[in-house]
Amino acid sequence: MTQPPMRKGQAVHRTVWAGAAVALCAAAAARRRPLAGLAVAGAAAAVGASAYLPSSPLLGRVVHRGPADVPRAALTFDDGPGPSTPHVLDALAAEGVRATFFVLGRQVERHPGLVRRMVEEGHEVASHGYDHGILIWRGARHVAEQLARTERAVARAAGPDAMSRLFRAPHGFRGPATALGCRRAGYRPAAWTRGVFDSAEPGAAAIARRVERALEPGAVILLHDADGWAPGRPRQQTADALPEICRAARERGLELVPMGRLVAAA
Ligand SMILES: [Zn+2]
Numbered sequence: 287m288t289q290p291p292m293r294k295g296q297a298v299h300r301t302v303w304a305g306a307a308v309a310l311c312a313a314a315a316a317r318r319r320p321l322a323g324l325a326v327a328g329a330a331a332a333v334g335a336s337a338y339l340p341s342s343p344l345l346g347r348v349v350h351r352g353p354a355d356v357p358r359a360a361l362t363f364d365d366g367p368g369p370s371t372p373h374v375l376d377a378l379a380a381e382g383v384r385a386t387f388f389v390l391g392r393q394v395e396r397h398p399g400l401v402r403r404m405v406e407e408g409h410e411v412a413s414h415g416y417d418h419g420i421l422i423w424r425g426a427r428h429v430a431e432q433l434a435r436t437e438r439a440v441a442r443a444a445g446p447d448a449m450s451r452l453f454r455a456p457h458g459f460r461g462p463a464t465a466l467g468c469r470r471a472g473y474r475p476a477a478w479t480r481g482v483f484d485s486a487e488p489g490a491a492a493i494a495r496r497v498e499r500a501l502e503p504g505a506v507i508l509l510h511d512a513d514g515w516a517p518g519r520p521r522q523q524t525a526d527a528l529p530e531i532c533r534a535a536r537e538r539g540l541e542l543v544p545m546g547r548l549v550a551a552a
Contacts, residue, residue, distance in 0.1 A: 289428070291419025293515075294457065300423055305334055333462070337422045340458025340477035346465025349452070350477035352504040352548035359505040359535060360545040361385040362478060363524075364414055364454065367393050367400035368512025373525035375403060381532035384408045386545040388454045388476075391416035391436030393517060398443035405444045410544035412452040413437065413473060418514035422461035429467025437471075450546045452476040456514060476545065478508040485510050490526035497527070498534040506545055 308330040316323025336344035352358055363374060366389055378385055387404050389411055394401050404411050415421070415432040416439075433453060440449045453473035455464055460475070468475050480500035484493045497507055513519040535542050 289419075291417040292421075292423065294420055294459075297420035297422045297459065301334055301337065305330070337461055338459055340455075340460075345460045345462060346468075346475060348460075348475040348477045349549045351479045351506055352545075354502075354504045357503050357539050358541045358543050358548055359501055359503065359507065360548040361507050361509060361528075361531070361542055362388060362412075362454075362545050363509050363511040364388045365390060365393070365418065365510050365514040366512035367397040367404075368517055368519075368521070370521040370525055371397065371400050371511045372403075373522060374511045374528065375400070375407060375409075377525050377528035378409070378532075379407060381529065383528075383532050383542045384410070384544050385542070386410040386412050386450070386452070387511065388412045388414035388452075389436070389440065390414050390418055390512075390514065391432070391439040392418070393512060394436065394439040394443055396517070398439075401440060401443040401448070405448045410450045410452075410546050411440055411444065411448055412450045412454065412476065412545070413440075414454050414514075415456055418456045420457065420459055421455050421464050421467075422459050424461060424463065424467075426463040426467035426470060429464050430471040433468065433471035433473055450544075452546055454478075476506075476549075478506040480505060481508040484521070484524045484527070485513065487523050490523045490530075493523055493527035494530035494534070497531045501531075501535055501538060501540060503540065504548070506548065 312323045312327035336342040341348050341350040413436045416435040437449050451473050454476045458477050482496035509524050510521050
């Protein structure tokens with residue numbers, strides 16, 4: 287049976303309780319062997335923190351940037367397709383820029399025509415899982431199922447070869463089994479160099495300014511063409527920021543390419 291997606295708050299809650307349990311065990315062990323107790327607590331804290339650090343290598347290698355000596359960067363869009371995706375695609379088409387869309391399987395089923403359009407216009411379609419559920423506490427089988435279900439939805443929408451092999455976990459949060467599930471399903475974990483919090487809707491000018499500051503050779507910029515938790519919510523500000531972002535990249539001599547191409551050598 288399919289489980290409902292785990293929300294961010296639930297995952298954090300569970301991590302705090304697990305942390306408290308480990309701390310109690312470590313304290314008990316520390317009475318007899320202080321060094322062993324400290325080592326257990328330290329290792330658990332490092333793993334626990336890594337779950338929330340998208341590019342930490344402790345929970346498996348994650349590709350998050352391209353080479354720093356090649357003048358290229360990537361724009362990536364999470365959580366779609368949704369109501370603002372056509373505006374994002376229009377803006378990218380007007381600038382002649384190709385990007386990567388980390389799509390949710392659930393959204394692909396709702397908007398198959400938009401996924402077809404992404405592929406037709408030369409963008410990369412990558413996976414963000416099926417339902418945006420947090421994966422920290424999920425087993426490898428659950429992770430692999432999320433990926434397989436999304437891949438089937440993309441194949442139905444845009445053909446069997448439409449999906450790239452990059453996978454970005456919701457919020458970048460990973461658990462001990464995420465890398466294994468990802469490998470089983472044939473994907474490579476992906477993160478980013480800079481998120482600009484466009485989902486907080488700070489205005490198109492602020493979004494563009496933040497991206498401009500983060501643009502450098504090898505950068506992978508995290509943006510959103512939809513909302514993973516509120517699929518009907520628009521991301522118009524992000525679409526409106528794109529002409530300015532593309533202009534800034536051109537001025538710096540940076541070519542904007544899909545992430546798969548950017549990290550091919552990484
Ligand atoms: Zn997301």
